[in-house]
Amino acid sequence: MKDLLAVQEQYQDYPYPLRDPEEETQRLLQVVGGQLPELNHWLYRGKENFKSGFRVLVAGGGTGDASTFLGEQLKNTNAEIVYLDFSFASMEIAQKRAEVRGLKNITWIHDSILNIPKLNLGKFDFINCSGVLHHLASPDEGLQILSDSLSICGGMNLMIYAKYGRAGVYQIQHLMKVINSDVNSMAEEIENCKAIVEILPATNWYTKSQDFIADHILFGDIGLYDLFLHKQDRAYSIPEMYEFVSKADLHFVHFTSPKQRLELEIEKYIKDTDLLRQIKQLDIRVQQAISELIVGTVVKHDFYVSKVKDTVADLACLTNVPYFYPETDLATQIYNFIDNGQVSIGQELKFKLNCRYVQDVDINIHVSKYTKYIFKNMIEGSKSLQEIFDAIRKEFKWNILDAVLINECKIIFTQFFKIGILFLRDKSIAAYKECI
Ligand SMILES: C[S@@+](CC[C@H](N)C(=O)[O-])C[C@H]1O[C@@H](n2cnc3c(N)ncnc32)[C@H](O)[C@@H]1O
Structure with missing residues (x-):
């Protein structure tokens, strides 16, 4: 409970990611895996027209990337998007972005994912939950709640942190917990962290990974707090990710990000033909786990899951x-x-x-x-x-x-x-x- 409140307080004071609603007049931010053509292809066998009362939940919607992107794409349909987050400050930014775009298809809920079973929200055809579950005391409980909120053929796009690519980040988080053990204000925690980040030598494990993970440079103090000072943060290896999904009665469909799909192909790394043949005989999940360990730079797992099997549109279906x-x-x-x-x-x-x-x-x-x-x-x-x-x-x-x-x-x-x-x-x- 203490940690839940600490996480809520963080996102109340430092809404993540940093977004300026006025930028909605300039561009629409794309959410990886959130384009309707992708959702239809990977999750609904190509048969979803998004026009028959399609229901979306954006769980832990933050400053509104997914609610804005989905709201914009679905604005000429009768689809409903439900945004839910326990940070009021984040929700206000998300609302402002929708307002700038004139989106009227989003319902706003200021609450916790853990309260969903009591909120009578009904079932959803699609749930987006990106960068949230790994911040719960029990990610398993959170995912089960979302799984139970899906309609019979519903699907989700989830993003959880990846273990090995973030190894250096966890060393800094550990270091900052020690340094900040007697510090009570977030502002002071940030000052101490900045002083540390500045002096990290080239040998430091995080320094080696800053080319592919640098939220503090992208988003200033908001990013710095989220990356190095988070009070509740865990990450998954690929085998742990698969277990996480199956425990919640869900079927893994595919990685959402084309970059990650390519990154996890074992052929990219193993050039010895005998060794490659040997590894290619292993289950695809084991091959991916090997790739993740070899490449070392996977920082998140972004993927689709579904309530049902065989959700990918098929070339054998000639329509x-x-x-x-x-x-x-x-x-x-x-x-x-x-x-x-x-x-x-x-x-x-x-x-x-x-x-x-x-x-x-x-x-x-x-x-x-x-x-x-x-x-x-x-x-x-x-x-x-x-x-x-x-x-x-x-x-x-x-x-x-x-x-x-x-x-x-x-x-x-x-x-x-x-x-x-x-x-x-x-x-x-x-x-x-x-x-x-
Ligand atoms: C890292 S941000 C990600 C925001 C957004 N999903 C995105 O990808 O841009 C995590 C968000 O989850 C929200 N969150 C964390 N735990 C939550 C909970 N138990 N219930 C509701 N929202 C939660 C936080 O308030 C924050 O806005």
């Missing part, structure tokens, strides 16, 4: 439309490249791609006789797989089996799904317009 988003002209570029004869059948089309979340990604497409026509028929972004396959059969004037074309698409598309620029949606669902 699904494959579409690039937001890089909408990629199909045209690839089609033109092959059509101009710059690469021939049987060769590999290789190029580097820069997209929103990852840069310099190697793309490798083995060009078959069908590849050009797959991309040609994806240019409009509205043809279903069935329509694409029928168009290819018409072109070749013979009966190519669906299974052959599905397999062809799978080989090409997997790399684009992974970096978060290709999605599937049901043919009945209109194309998404990017919100700005």
Whole structure:
């Protein structure tokens, strides 16, 4: 209880992350994993139109990143977004951001996640809870409460801290607890911490990690307190993360961040073919755990979970439309490249791609006789797989089996799904317009 109050007091005095509501007139901040095309693809098999009373809970909504982003995307639907946080100061900033944008679809609740069972909020189709559960005395209890608040097919986007990438941070937290043991004011804790951070030598474990974790530089005192002076803060290794999820009756779906998906691929690190073969025989979760230990820089786990299994949109469902988003002209570029004869059948089309979340990604497409026509028929972004396959059969004037074309698409598309620029949606669902 003492720690719960300390956490509440921190976020009351230092609302995190630092946000200026007036900036809403300039830009819309994207929340990783929070775009409707992504949610539909990963959590609802591509079948969610977000127009049938879709209900969202942003649990521990902070200064409003997720409520603003989801509120903006859903503003022309009858969806309801419920924002909940026990820091009134954070909620006021989130409310101001919504006001600047003219969002009317958010309900504001100033309360604790632990009180959700008593609040009669009903069930939610989607819950966002980012950077919150690891600050509860019992993250397990918090996640169970959220799990119980999901509708039958509901899904969540969670973010919890990762253990090894934050090792240096925990050493500073420990150090500051010792130094500040007799200090009672947050302002004084901050002053002492600044004095320490300034003198950290290059050998210090945090100094070695400041290139990839530096909230105090990004957000000033607010970031410094959150990073080094937090009173309730724990982190998870990948095996611990999987256990955390399954204990709450949830199914892990996928990591949300394209960067983390790439970072956890074992092929990136192990070049010895025998060792790679050996490791590739292990469960994918163990492979990821090995990657996390090798790379050392994973500072958070951002992922989707669901109440049900098999929530990812499937290429075997031929009413699904494959579409690039937001890089909408990629199909045209690839089609033109092959059509101009710059690469021939049987060769590999290789190029580097820069997209929103990852840069310099190697793309490798083995060009078959069908590849050009797959991309040609994806240019409009509205043809279903069935329509694409029928168009290819018409072109070749013979009966190519669906299974052959599905397999062809799978080989090409997997790399684009992974970096978060290709999605599937049901043919009945209109194309998404990017919100700005
Ligand atoms: C690190 S901030 C993250 C804010 C936001 N989710 C984001 O990603 O920008 C953590 C937020 O969780 C809130 N929080 C922590 N424990 C909570 C609890 N038990 N009930 C409600 N809110 C809580 C804090 O007030 C704070 O706003």
